[in-house]
Structures are given as C-alpha cells and as structure tokens.
Amino acid sequence: MATMHRIQVTGLQLFYSKGYYNTSVDDILKELNLSKGAFYYHFESKEDFFVQIIQNLMARKVYSTLIEPLEGHENPLNLITACFDNAMETAVHNDMDYGCILHNFIAEFNGKNDVIMQHLNEIVTVWEVNLITALQKGKFNGFLDRHVDCEAVTTFLMSSYFGVRTLMVGSSPSAKKYRFMAQLRQYFKSLEPKAVTT
Amino acid sequence: MATMHRIQVTGLQLFYSKGYYNTSVDDILKELNLSKGAFYYHFESKEDFFVQIIQNLMARKVYSTLIEPLEGHENPLNLITACFDNAMETAVHNDMDYGCILHNFIAEFNGKNDVIMQHLNEIVTVWEVNLITALQKGKFNGFLDRHVDCEAVTTFLMSSYFGVRTLMVGSSPSAKKYRFMAQLRQYFKSLEPKAVTT
DNA sequence: GGTCTAACCGACCATATGGTCTATTCAAAG
DNA sequence: CTTTGAATAGACCATATGGTCGGTTAGACC
Numbered sequence: 001m002a003t004m005h006r007i008q009v010t011g012l013q014l015f016y017s018k019g020y021y022n023t024s025v026d027d028i029l030k031e032l033n034l035s036k037g038a039f040y041y042h043f044e045s046k047e048d049f050f051v052q053i054i055q056n057l058m059a060r061k062v063y064s065t066l067i068e069p070l071e072g073h074e075n076p077l078n079l080i081t082a083c084f085d086n087a088m089e090t091a092v093h094n095d096m097d098y099g100c101i102l103h104n105f106i107a108e109f110n111g112k113n114d115v116i117m118q119h120l121n122e123i124v125t126v127w128e129v130n131l132i133t134a135l136q137k138g139k140f141n142g143f144l145d146r147h148v149d150c151e152a153v154t155t156f157l158m159s160s161y162f163g164v165r166t167l168m169v170g171s172s173p174s175a176k177k178y179r180f181m182a183q184l185r186q187y188f189k190s191l192e193p194k195a196v197t198t
Numbered sequence: 199m200a201t202m203h204r205i206q207v208t209g210l211q212l213f214y215s216k217g218y219y220n221t222s223v224d225d226i227l228k229e230l231n232l233s234k235g236a237f238y239y240h241f242e243s244k245e246d247f248f249v250q251i252i253q254n255l256m257a258r259k260v261y262s263t264l265i266e267p268l269e270g271h272e273n274p275l276n277l278i279t280a281c282f283d284n285a286m287e288t289a290v291h292n293d294m295d296y297g298c299i300l301h302n303f304i305a306e307f308n309g310k311n312d313v314i315m316q317h318l319n320e321i322v323t324v325w326e327v328n329l330i331t332a333l334q335k336g337k338f339n340g341f342l343d344r345h346v347d348c349e350a351v352t353t354f355l356m357s358s359y360f361g362v363r364t365l366m367v368g369s370s371p372s373a374k375k376y377r378f379m380a381q382l383r384q385y386f387k388s389l390e391p392k393a394v395t396t
Numbered sequence: 397g398g399t400c401t402a403a404c405c406g407a408c409c410a411t412a413t414g415g416t417c418t419a420t421t422c423a424a425a426g
Numbered sequence: 427c428t429t430t431g432a433a434t435a436g437a438c439c440a441t442a443t444g445g446t447c448g449g450t451t452a453g454a455c456c
Contacts, residue, residue: 019310022219024442025443025444026443034405036405036406036444036445037404037447038405039445040446041403041404042403045444046443098309099305103305103361104305104308106364107305108217108305108306110296111367112220121368149377149380152377152380153381155378156358159358159361159378161361162361163361166301166304166357167357169308170304170308171319179349179353180353180354180357183350183353187381187385189388190387201433201434223415224413224414232435233434234415234435234436235417235433236433236434238416243414243415397456398455399455400453400454401453402454403450403451403453405450408445409446410445411443411444412441413441414439415439415440416437416438416440418436419434419435420433421432421433421434422434423431424429424430424431424432426427426428426429
C-alpha cells in the first residue's frame with residue numbers, strides 16, 4: 001500500500017476516534033513511524049490532508065454503506081430498512097464505534113470551517129438525492145402512498161439515522177438499534193399506500 | 199453578574215460555537231478582558247470548568263427547552279410536537295445556531311473523555327426518563343395505542359431530534375424544520391389507538 | 397559508475413496552550 | 427489605620443503544535 005494512502009487511512013482512523021482538532025499530525029506519524037517530511041511531501045497542510053481523506057475515503061465509505069444498498073427495483077422502504085439494519089449491525093459489533101463518521105465531522109466543523117464543511121455537505125447531498133430518488137421511484141411503482149412527501153421523508157430518515165448512531169455509542173447499542181428499527185418500520189408502515197377506494 | 203458566572207456563560211458560548219478542543223482558555227478570557235489569574239482562581243482546570251458549565255448552564259437549558267414542556271395532562275404526542283416545534287423555531291431564528299448543544303458535545307466527547315461524557319449522559323438520561331414517563335402516562339390515559347413501546351419511541355424521538363438539529367445548521371433550516379415536523383406528525387399518528395373492536 | 401529524482405528523515409522555528417506563581421488591588425473587619 | 431483575605435493581574439514555564447527546510451536514501455535511467 002502506497003505511503004500516501006497509508007497516511008490517509010490511519011489519519012481517518014485517528015480523526016474519527018479522537019476528533020480532528022484533538023489529533024495532531026505527529027500523532028498520526030507516530031502511529032506509522034513516519035516523519036514530518038513524509039507527511040508534508042504528500043500533503044500541503046493538515047486541512048488539505050483532511051479534504052483528501054473526505055474525498056478518497058469517506059465518500060467511498062458513505063457510498064458503499066448508505067447509497068449503494070438503495071439500488072434495485074424492490075420496495076425502497078425495504079431497501080432502506082435493510083440498509084440501516086446492516087449499517088447499525090456493523091456498528092454494534094465494532095467496539096471502536098464512535099458514531100456515523102460523516103455526521104461526527106459535520107458536528108465538529110459546523111460553523112467552524114467552511115472549506116471542510118463544503119466537502120462534507122457534498123457527500124450529504126449525494127446521499128440525500130439518492131434517498132429522494134429511491135423513494136420517488138418507489139412511489140411511482142406503487143410502494144408508497146401518493147401523498148407521501150419524499151423530500152420530507154428523506155430529511156426525517158437522515159436525521160434519525162445520524163441521531164441513533166450517536167446515541168448508540170453511549171450504552172447498549174444493540175438495544176438502541178432494535179428499538180430504533182422497530183419504530184422505523186412502524187413509521188414506514190404509515191407511508192404505505194392507503195386502501196384504494198376504486 | 200458574578201465573575202464566575204460570566205466566565206461560564208461566555209465559556210459555553212465559545213465552546214458551543216468553536217468546539218471545546220478548539221477553544222483555548224485565553225480565547226474566553228480575551229473576550230471578557232480577564233486574566234489567567236481570575237480564571238484559575240475560580241476553576242481548577244479547563245475540564246473542571248466545563249463540567250461546571252454542564253451542570254450549571256446546559257442542564258438548565260435542556261430542562262427548560264426539552265423537559266419542562268412535557269409536563270401537563272394533555273396528549274403527550276401533542277406536548278412533544280409543540281416542544282420540538284418550539285425548540286426548532288428558536289433555532290431557525292438564531293443565526294448563531296450550531297445544532298443541539300447537548301448533542302454537539304456528546305459527538306465531540308464520545309469515546310474521548312469519559313469524565314465529561316458521564317456528565318453529559320446524565321442529562322441525556324434525565325431527558326430520556328422524562329420522555330418515557332410522559333409517553334407511558336399518555337398510554338395510560340388512552341392517547342397511545344396499547345402496543346406502543348414507549349422506550350423505543352423515546353429512542354426514535356431523541357435520535358431524530360438530535361439529527362435534525364445538526365442538519366438544520368447546513369442550509370434552509372426552516373424548510374428542514376417544516377419537513378421534519380410533518381413526518382413527526384405522520385409517525386405520531388401511527389401511534390394513536392387503533393379503532394377498538396368492542 | 398554516474399546522474400537524477402521521488403520519497404523520506406529529523407532538526408528546527410514561531411506560536412499557542414494549559415497551568416503555576418508571585419504580586420497587586422481593594423473593600424470589609426478589627 | 428491596620429490587617430486580612432477574596433479577587434484579579436500578568437509574567438513565566440513546559441510542552442505541544444503546524445509547518446519549514448536542508449540533507450539522506452534508494453532505485454530508475456543512461
């Protein structure tokens with residue numbers, strides 16, 4: 001694995017677990033037994049470094065766990081349910097889980113660093129668009145009631161997912177996941193088509 | 199206003215807007231035209247300082263905006279709806295909004311500082327307990343269906359609230375609020391008692 | 397072998413940070 | 427008037443941090 005890539009990987013790991021501002025470049029280099037020279041040969045600054053991590057690693061991760069699973073012609077409500085279930089199950093079995101990566105950094109940079117926020121928001125938007133599209137397709141295919149507001153559902157879904165992932169870090173993540181999923185299904189049921197009065 | 203209290207107030211302001219690790223003690227003192235001496239006369243350390251802020255200011259704020267509004271014998275679903283609506287409306291009209299204070303710090307300290315996390319979790323638990331209690335009372339009074347799992351609903355509510363508040367910081371908070379509230383009502387409708395087959 | 401250069405080393409720098417400590421102010425108590 | 431002690435000032439310290447820069451290594455190419 002190329003050095004540049006290795007630095008990014010451990011960089012993301014540390015930023016994720018300790019926070020961006022609370023992680024020094026030296027921390028990352030110590031972990032890799034590398035020197036300052038190696039780092040600043042590959043990256044212009046700590047910020048530039050993080051932006052690259054966002055584009056290279058985070059974007060891909062979000063895509064593979066939250067967006068790709070939405071593809072398919074089945075009921076999008078089922079796809080989303082399975083997608084969330086999977087993502088949360090992975091978190092439950094990961095004792096190094098600190099919540100949704102994307103969301104954590106958004107919380108850390110909101111109103112603090114516009115450059116980074118822009119890049120993070122790009123990923124959020126991609127997710128949002130894909131969710132909306134999947135729901136609209138589902139509506140078209142008769143899986144959702146005609147009156148469902150797909151944008152609103154998406155906002156609600158993104159919010160709740162971001163939130164649980166944070167709550168799950170605290171205690172009994174497995175219980176939290178179970179409860180969350182149960183209510184998600186309850187909510188989804190209310191989006192199904194109402195009995196048609198032909 | 200006593201100096202100690204003033205330091206806490208501006209301290210919370212800065213911690214909230216810039217993050218704990220990204221705000222130095224000097225930043226706070228500069229804002230107040232105070233010296234290090236004044237600070238370390240009143241507080242043992244930066245961490246002790248923040249713990250006191252949590253107990254003195256944050257706990258009260260969370261209580262007044264998220265817990266107190268739950269009191270009353272009406273339908274808890276309505277109380278919660280009004281409570282969230284109010285909290286979000288305040289955020290919409292605050293251009294210095296950076297999301298839910300409580301949640302932001304939880305995100306920042308999760309897995310990073312156990313001492314602080316303990317104090318933050320205490321507040322979360324109080325909120326959780328009060329939500330559960332309100333819902334259970336509502337169930338007893340026939341506002342909720344018998345089969346509703348109050349703990350699960352609470353988890354779902356806390357999650358989604360934390361999440362939106364973060365999303366609202368990004369763009370068009372008013373639209374996000376509107377969409378969120380609409381879906382919350384939709385979800386709440388599904389918790390109402392089913393037609394009783396006497 | 398000689399040259400070139402990407403990749404990396406590590407000493408160094410200016411600044412910032414949490415925290416300490418002595419000195420000073422000032423009002424109330426005696 | 428003196429004493430006392432809470433409250434504040436600000437110089438000082440050890441350490442950490444982001445970043446710079448001249449030097450070294452090792453392989454590719456001639």
